[in-house]
Amino acid sequence: MTGSTTALIEARDVVLSFGQTPALRGADLSVAAGEILAVMGPSGSGKSTLLHCMAGILVPDSGEVLFDGRRVDRMREPERSELRRDRFGFVFQFGQLVPELTAEENVAMPLLLGGARRGPALAEARGWFPRLGLDGLEGRRSGELSGGQAQRVALARAMAARPDVLFADEPTGSLDSLTGEQVMELLVDAVRENGTTAVIVTHEARVAACADREVMVRDGKVTSLRLERTGP
Numbered sequence: 581m582t583g584s585t586t587a588l589i590e591a592r593d594v595v596l597s598f599g600q601t602p603a604l605r606g607a608d609l610s611v612a613a614g615e616i617l618a619v620m621g622p623s624g625s626g627k628s629t630l631l632h633c634m635a636g637i638l639v640p641d642s643g644e645v646l647f648d649g650r651r652v653d654r655m656r657e658p659e660r661s662e663l664r665r666d667r668f669g670f671v672f673q674f675g676q677l678v679p680e681l682t683a684e685e686n687v688a689m690p691l692l693l694g695g696a697r698r699g700p701a702l703a704e705a706r707g708w709f710p711r712l713g714l715d716g717l718e719g720r721r722s723g724e725l726s727g728g729q730a731q732r733v734a735l736a737r738a739m740a741a742r743p744d745v746l747f748a749d750e751p752t753g754s755l756d757s758l759t760g761e762q763v764m765e766l767l768v769d770a771v772r773e774n775g776t777t778a779v780i781v782t783h784e785a786r787v788a789a790c791a792d793r794e795v796m797v798r799d800g801k802v803t804s805l806r807l808e809r810t811g812p
C-alpha cells in the first residue's frame with residue numbers, strides 16, 4: 581500500500597477551530613484502502629480532531645473530507661450518522677461499553693442498530709470472543725472486566741459489523757504496556773484479516789510500529805513520517 585493511490589479516505593486542507601483555539605490548520609491526509617495508518621504527534625496537536633473530521637463526527641470549518649469519493653463534510657447529520665453506523669467502527673481510549681449490557685450484547689449492538697435480528701446478531705457477536713481471547717466472558721458486564729478485556733470487547737464491537745474503516749483513538753492509552761501491546765496485536769490481526777482500513781491515533785511509538793505507515797500531526801498539520809511496509 582502506498583497511500584497515494586486509491587485513497588479510501590482523504591482530508592484536504594482541513595481547517596477547524598474550537599472558538600479561538602485553532603485545532604487543524606490545513607491538514608492533508610490520504611489513507612489507502614486496506615492500509616493501517618498510525619497518527620502520532622504531541623498532545624494538543626490536533627490528532628483526535630483530525631480523526632473526528634475524517635470519521636464524520638466533526639465538520640471542518642473549511643477544506644474537504646472524502647470517503648470513497650463522497651464529500652463527508654457536505655453531508656447532513658443524518659447521512660453522516662448513517663455512514664458512521666454502516667461503514668465505520670470506533671475504538672476509543674476508554675472502551676465506553678454500555679455498563680448495563682453484557683459483553684456480548686455490547687458487541688452485538690452495532691449489528692442490532694443496523695437492523696439485524698437479535699439471534700443472528702448475538703451469534704455473530706459471540707464468534708468474536710474466542711478470536712480475541714475473550715472466551716467465557718460473553719455474559720460479563722463492563723464492571724466485571726479488566727481494562728484489557730474491556731478494550732478487546734470494544735474492539736470486537738467495532739469490528740462485528742465489518743466496517744470499511746476502523747477509527748481508533750488511543751486504543752491502548754488506558755492500558756499497561758504489556759496489555760496494550762496484546763490489544764494492539766489483536767487489533768492489527770483483526771483488521772488485516774478483514775481487509776479493514778484503520779486510522780489509529782497514538783502517541784506510543786511501539787503501537788505505531790505495528791502500522792503500515794505513520795504520519796505526524798504538528799500544530800494542526802500533517803507531516804509524513806515513515807512509509808515502510810508494503811502490506812500483506
Ligand SMILES: Nc1ncnc2c1ncn2[C@@H]1O[C@H](COP(=O)(O)OP(=O)(O)OP(=O)(O)O)[C@@H](O)[C@H]1O
Nearest residue numbers: 598601602603621622623624625626627628629630
Ligand atoms: N471540544 C473542544 N473544545 C475546545 N477546544 C478543543 C476541543 N477539542 C479539542 N480542543 C483543542 O484543540 C486542539 C487540538 O486538540 P486534539 O484533541 O485534537 O489534540 P490531540 O493531538 O488529539 O491531543 P492529545 O494527544 O492530548 O489527545 C487543542 O488545543 C485542544 O485543546
